[in-house]
Amino acid sequence: MRSRTECQPGLLAVNDGPLGKVNSLQPSRPDEPLAQLRRRYEEDGYLFLKGLIPHDDVLKARHEYFAMLQPTGVLEEGTRPVEGIFNPLKSPEDFPGIGAGGAEDFCRHPALTSFIARFTGWDSNSLGLRRSLLRNNIPGTKPIGVHYDQIFLRHGEPTSVTAWVPIGDIKLIGGGLIYLQDGDSLGQQIENDFTLKAKAAGLSEQEAKDAFNNNMMATGLLSEKPLAFSQENQRAWLVAEYEAGDVVLHQPHTIHASTINNDPDRVIRLATDLRFVDASKPYDTRWNKFYEVGDGV
């Protein structure tokens, strides 16, 4: 079902090894002036909002998800579903890493949707796309590699906002998302360089877009090796410990990846990533369907 990686409990690591020098993701408070928050989002490519969603509502969603999965035996005997402790007697390969549904109400939580509507200024045109994924990263499974989201939302303008929502606390070594320092400008540069080259080779705008996809790794990733990628580009990864209720917003070209879940308590990392668009403008409508396995998007 999914590939395994080396699990080294206690270590902050990515697919190609332990992370050396890292910097911290800078937190913001949702009640800071909007102009300030917007400036930060523009400059940094991300906005790390502490405590945007009420803690208890997040834990309720976590409980419901794991209570639903409990009959599969994924949870350690005698632990509570909300804890999400992986059963040491099971093999991670036996469980799919992503799933859809089960948390639809949670994904439309008014604390999140109303903040996005105000933050973007899209107000009633702010639309949360239906395609949402729940990603449960069992300790020692392979996390997603280096990418930016516009690669997957290519049929629309690069104006969407991604909200990455941890569903539960995630320790620093527990498999959270990491962001490349100044990764938004690098992502734009990678995209522009490629488009220029494609046009110079005589491709139309549309052909250039398609060629870009073909040129990516088959997975749509920039790299499977976050450590090597940061060294090559001389930019540090920004890391954080996440608490239930935190949300990170990021730009379409912001470069990010996930770390290996090395939680020594075998806590399963659960998170969802949601996309918001201005429905009054063209957007990638493929994403407004509910996710189906193998739907090709």
Ligand SMILES: O=C(O)CCC(=O)C(=O)O
């Ligand atoms: O949750 C993950 O591991 C990946 C999330 C992601 O890539 C995103 O939110 O855009």
Ligand SMILES: [Fe+2]
């Ligand atoms: Fe992403």
